[in-house]
Amino acid sequence: MHTDEFKDLLEKYLDDRITPEERRRLTTALEDPACVQLLDETICEELAARAYEGEPDEGIRQLIQQRLDQEVRPVHTIRPRRYRWAAAAAILAIMAGAYLWSQRPVKHQAEPTLIADAAPGSNKAVLTLSDGTKVPLDSTGNQVIQQGSTAIHQQGGQLKYDAQGTTASVQYNVLTTPRGGQFRITLPDGTQVWLNAASTLRYPTAFTGPERLVEVAGEAYFEVTGNASQPFKVKMKDVEVEVLGTSFNVNAYADEPTIQTTLLKGSVKLSANNNHILLKPGQQATLAANKGFNVNEVDPNDAIAWKNGYFLFKNESIESVMRTIARWYDVEVSYVGDVKKQRLGGTVSRYEKLEDLLNTIELTKTLKFKIEGRRVIIMP
Template sequence: MSQDPSRITYLLQRYTGKTCSREELEELFAYIAEAANDETLHSFMENTYQHMMPGEELPEIDRDSVYESIIQQQPARRRTLFTFRRVAAAAVLLLMVGTAFWWLEQRNKTRGEITIAGQLKTDVAPGSNKAILTLADGSTVTLDSAGNQVITRGNTNIKQQNGQLLYAAQQSAAGIQYNKLSTPRGGQFRITLPDRTKVWLNSSSSLKYPTAFTGKERRVELEGQGYFEVAPNAAQPFKVMVNEMEVQVLGTHFDIMAYKDEGTVNTTLLEGVVQVKEGTGLQLLKPGQQAVLNNESRTIRVQDADVKKIIAWKNGMFVFNNMALPAILREVARWYDVDIVYDVTPSIELYGGGIARNLHLSSVLKLLEASGYNHFRIEGRKVIVLP
């Protein structure tokens, strides 16, 4: 539905000033969802941020791409403030605002400082490629994006290059040992195993693996979150152990999220077939499905998965699709290596949209404030959640 531009501008001013009522928010999001109002919206965003970035133009926003890559077209499973269409519209506006914050981020990223409550504070930079490699003899090697080296232990050659580890194939079983790759909070890393399987580790995660795969199976152990692209080998099934749970594959792409501060272990399949086993429970997944293991009952259920949201971290994004604030902030805490402190019970509203993971923490929090009902304060390595 098209509308008088002055009405839309008024609602946008109320929105950016955080004075919108719920009725006005719903009215605004309904206008945003209509392509006929794009010119008014674009003009407002340009005028609002032009004084921050003089001489620069606001880039065009691909509405269809936003809908496709951020919001899955299905109704919310529980009642929220927004219908699906309004969540999608909110995501578009979130990206419009996010574009301006990205510009500001590029301008100020070398300073690493922000102004909060009139005082200059140190901001928190995003995570980066960094990890610790623990070798079989207990020695450790610090890894980061800049390092390029070859690590030799016995018959094993490990090459560090461009933020990833590459293991040379090892045919002989002699001298096989176990290594462990661990990412801290605020870190991520990629590894290519001896069988050419590729693994992306998210922050606060670890992968234990042999320096060569021999015998009837390929077995690794995961803590935290990892995305796997398994090299096919029908004669040697690939198994990922997460505590007592086992994920078995032949050759496939999948993600496992198994953080200790989450209530479930989630295995999501993108390509191929995987089998998830916990005790006597056994589930076979098809592409687009997710096995959810309840950490308390130890039961497994299978559900359709929002695949693009689940692997967004690997592609450098936070993507929210009807997510509550505490779940979002757990992701933020791991990536920025901060602690979350609640001075108030968080709102029950659900968030929809996407934010790049290369922004400083203050920009992410500003975006969450713009689309939600809580506010935040940064104190060192703490984020205080305020009314």
């Protein structure tokens, strides 16, 4: 393929302007070592330019390094322009996976067998008031919900409590997102919470006691308003997180084997099973059943990729990847044959159609998918 044509296809891919036919041509081109070399050079030029401008490039270098590991099976790339060259690096990894598998004996790769599709998730939730009243919420809503002297304002995919509103007695509300839903809420103290799919947040309509206590099941990202005289606490399963003012992500889904807390800024104290630890920014604490905390240095932005509109997988098992995808697209997953040992890595927009996402994984020639109704069947 001519250099200019290849670069044009690459630009269209990164800007999400590529047609299905052009995508097939780009995928075919990436099996050509000459095009791989050209992509390497293009990314290197971009890295050099960023270094000259003083911009960080370590994240991009790490993504490029993924192509050296044939066990990492990337999925796709994210759409936001600020990630364009990280996306280009992910394309390299996609090519690497496809090329490495092309060197092995493989079964005939049939055309994708998808026969249906599922839309990505959206802003939707149910607010359950203390008296049991259920209020459906979605992206189009614009209303004021009066609860005693407290006014709850909904504007699109966000709830906001009137910070001036008080109640004679504290009442507890519950915000629940379904599979395929997400929602944002500003609590009475100004703390902001982003709630991921299939998650629940229980909280008071006013913080009047010595502490601000909320409960989470599923996944949520917090930006806590500081108040040294009234610590903010989050309870989830067996873990309690205590903060004064900070930003952190918690993941405590019932179907996940561990509970994770990732700190972006500030400081948090974690307690579980008589164990207590302090986290610093850039650290992630993982708690498995009947075990203590395991703390690792991480890129904390990875943990809130979902909040920023994309999935991020780093050499994860296909089961872990599909649990995340299933919650967002509200589908069930089943496996045929010995496929659970496969691992995937890469990034993908949360707003891709499920068919496009799965077709991209199929390009690595490691897995095949079939959709029957709302069930995704994974095959070797």
